[in-house]
Amino acid sequence: MDILRIENLNKNFDGVDVLHDVSFTVQQxxxxxxxxxxxxxxxxxxxIIGGQLPATSGRIFFREQEITQKPAYQRAHLGIVRSFxxxxxxxxxxxxxxxxxxxxxxxxxxxxxxxxxxxxxxxxDKAGEALKMADLWEMRYEPVKLLSYGDQRRLEVVMSILLxxxxxxxxxxxxxxxxxxxxxxxxxxxxxxxxxxxxxxxHDMDFVFxxxxxxxxxxxxxxxxxxxxxxxxNNPKVKEIYMGNGGS
Amino acid sequence: xEARSPVLEVNDIHTYYGESHILHGVSLRISEGQVVAxxxxxxxxxxxxxxxxxxxxxxxxxxxxxxxxxITRLSPNRIANRGIGLIPQGRxxxxxxxxxxxxxxxxxxxxxxxxYDLESIYKIFPILKDRANLKGTLLSGGEQQMLAIGRALMTxxxxxxxxxxxxxxxxxxxxxxxxxxxxxxxxxxxIILVEQNLHLACNTSDFTYVINKGVITCQLTPDxxxxxxxxxxxxxxxxx
Numbered sequence: 092m093d094i095l096r097i098e099n100l101n102k103n104f105d106g107v108d109v110l111h112d113v114s115f116t117v118q119q120x121x122x123x124x125x126x127x128x129x130x131x132x133x134x135x136x137x138x139i140i141g142g143q144l145p146a147t148s149g150r151i152f153f154r155e156q157e158i159t160q161k162p163a164y165q166r167a168h169l170g171i172v173r174s175f176x177x178x179x180x181x182x183x184x185x186x187x188x189x190x191x192x193x194x195x196x197x198x199x200x201x202x203x204x205x206x207x208x209x210x211x212x213x214x215x216d217k218a219g220e221a222l223k224m225a226d227l228w229e230m231r232y233e234p235v236k237l238l239s240y241g242d243q244r245r246l247e248v249v250m251s252i253l254l255x256x257x258x259x260x261x262x263x264x265x266x267x268x269x270x271x272x273x274x275x276x277x278x279x280x281x282x283x284x285x286x287x288x289x290x291x292x293x294h295d296m297d298f299v300f301x302x303x304x305x306x307x308x309x310x311x312x313x314x315x316x317x318x319x320x321x322x323x324x325n326n327p328k329v330k331e332i333y334m335g336n337g338g339s
Numbered sequence: 340x341e342a343r344s345p346v347l348e349v350n351d352i353h354t355y356y357g358e359s360h361i362l363h364g365v366s367l368r369i370s371e372g373q374v375v376a377x378x379x380x381x382x383x384x385x386x387x388x389x390x391x392x393x394x395x396x397x398x399x400x401x402x403x404x405x406x407x408x409x410i411t412r413l414s415p416n417r418i419a420n421r422g423i424g425l426i427p428q429g430r431x432x433x434x435x436x437x438x439x440x441x442x443x444x445x446x447x448x449x450x451x452x453x454x455y456d457l458e459s460i461y462k463i464f465p466i467l468k469d470r471a472n473l474k475g476t477l478l479s480g481g482e483q484q485m486l487a488i489g490r491a492l493m494t495x496x497x498x499x500x501x502x503x504x505x506x507x508x509x510x511x512x513x514x515x516x517x518x519x520x521x522x523x524x525x526x527x528x529x530i531i532l533v534e535q536n537l538h539l540a541c542n543t544s545d546f547t548y549v550i551n552k553g554v555i556t557c558q559l560t561p562d563x564x565x566x567x568x569x570x571x572x573x574x575x576x577x578x579x
Contacts, residue, residue, distance in 0.1 A: 104477050107470075128509045129481020130466060237359065239382020240428070263480065267428065267506045269380055269535055269576030294509050335511040 093152075094119045094258055094288045095140070100149035102135055102312075109135045110312045113149070117258075120285030124299045125292045126323075127309035128333055133292045136309065137260050140290075141173040142166045153258065170257030174247050174264060182236035186227055186246055189235055190218040193250040218253060225249045225279055241272040248279055252287075259283070261291045265298050277301050296334070300324070308333065345404075346371050346498050346529045347392070347423075352401030352411075354384075354391045361387045362398065363553040367531075369498070374520060374530045376544035376561070378537070380576045384553040385533045386428055389500045392531070393425050394418045405498070420447070424496030428503045428533075430483040432475035432490075439471040441486055442493050449495035453526045460489040463519065480507040488519070498529045505536045517543050537575060541565050549574050 095117040102110040110132045117123050125133050138144040140151060142163030151159045158166055180189055191214060222228045225245045235243060248264055261280075265273040273295060280289055280302055293299050299306065299320075306323040308316040310333075316326050323329055347369045354362040362384050369375045377385050390396040392403055394415035403411045410418050419425070433441050442460060449455075461468035464485040470478060478486060484507055491499060501520075505513045513536060520530060520543040534540040540547065541561035549557040549564070551574050557564075564570060571577040 105473060107473070126509075129484075129507075129512055130479040132479075134479060237356070239380075240386075241381035263507055267381070267503055267535060270578045271576035272381065274578050294507065294513075296510060333509055333511055335514050 092119045093117065094121075094154055095290075096152040097140075098150045098152070100136070100139065100151070101147045102132070102139060102144070103147045108312055110139070110146075113309075113312070113314050115307060115314060115317060117288055117290060120288055122280070122289045122291070122302050122304045124303035124306045125290065125309060126294070126299060126306060126333060127315070131309040132312040133309055134262055137173060137262050137290075137292060141171060141260055143173075167254070170255065171260070172251050172254040172256035172258070173260035173262065174251045175262055180235045180243055180247060180250075183234055185232050185234055186222065186238065187215075187218060187231040189246060190222060190231075190250060190253055191215065193253045221249045221253050224282060226275065241268045244268055245272070245275060245279070248276060252279070252283065256287055258288045258290065261289065261293075263292055263294065265293060265295045270297065273298050274301075344371055345369065346373075346406060347531075348402075348404040349388070349392065350402045350404065352388075352391055352398035352403065354387050354396050354398045356387075356396065361553050362391065364401065365391075365550065365553065365555055366401075367548050367555065369529050369531060371529055372524060372527050373546065374524050374532060374544045376532045376534060376540040376547040377550060378534065378540055378547055378564075378575055379550040380574065381535075383550050383574075385550055386502055387553075388550065389425070389502050389531070389533060392418075393423060393500060419445070419494060422447075422495070422497035424491040424494045424499045426487050426491045426499070426501045426504055428506065430480075430487045432478070432483045432486055434474065434476040436475055437472050438467055438475060438478065438486060441475050442467070442489050445490065446493040447495050451495070454495050455492040457493070460492060463492075464489055481509060481512060484508055485512075488516075492523075496528060498531070499523065500531050500533075502533045503535060504532070505534060505539050513539055537565075537571070537577060 093116045098114050100110055100113040127133055139146050142161060150157060153169055222231055227246055251259055264276050303320050306320055307314060308329050316329055345368050349365060349367045351364045351366050352362055353364060365388055377388060379385050387396060391398050394413055397412060402409055442457060466482055467485060467489055488504060505516050517539050532540060532544060541564060544561055547559050547561055547564050548555050549570060556574060557570055
């Protein structure tokens, strides 16, 4: 079953065509990677799916329901969750507080924010479970600003997961990470069940081929190619415009 | 590479964030026209070293000497004025300024041949010319990275601090960054390169320092580092 269907999507910024006539579908539970040269429109595509930007034209369907005009918060409630390329954490709060805040953001408990966050055992347990999965539990009382960049990136992925996504959009989640830290992000994604569909924008080819079931290649705002990791790896045009001579 | 006169000497610096002691006596040295890579896992003090040099987090102890003069206590703008450029991690593009304004806002003229101006930056990154009048926030991540590099070059630095310049760039552009670093070096610019992409760092640098928990643990040539599996695994987080 398609969980997401994009039809003839166009986006124009001040006369610059950033996306033109992009159409594709994503299957329930699929791991779809989106690659392409810088400026190809990958983050813009994510912004339009997430509702952070309106499309100039075209339509978006999530579980057969049209969401083209829905604002970002309504899409979030439907289960479309995204992380950002530039970290978007609250630096003065602790790791645990950041995690809890995310959880409250999408639950009915959000109006109980004036209560002590740590007293809600169910929520703390759930956050704790996710933090342990990402090896962040030991530093749960550290203010986020004291965490290394790699740990902050992992925390952001954990926060996305805590929002209980149906469709998770990760924008360059391994930027600035060591290969070991990237592997831990791969493990986090693998641990998500098939109940979560994952779309990822990434440039790290080791990571891409580790996670992808299918890869879409964007080029100058259009969909240049779509196929299995092997098909994309051996596509001469993709090699030429993206990977350079012979892969990563 | 045999060292010529040192452009920068970092002598036993100790830097703190509040009460947190981050750098425990870091020393390094870079000669004119040299590319030195500063490598290590995340959270080990690479960016703090860069911030200490440029004056954002001055060290409490130790000294930073640039072209023979102590700059340890100078403000960042004075340090930049003396010819140290910064490409910060996370790009830090001025969001309300256009691409062209971002490039020109901190420009520092140079009479040297091979100096950088708007035209030469546009020649290196033609996409920035196409986007000249767009706001910085409308650029893609990779384009912002190019803008951050261009902005630093417009200050015509003699020493350039590059904090993860390849982050967020497509493989083909990472190669281009490698070429740009080599071209800058040929142009006489000294570079301290902080980078997670080990291949890029080793292909472009003359020498590498490995930092772990605020202490320089190894000083190796790129060839020695590439052959040293223990250092790569233990201190650089390279997966086996």
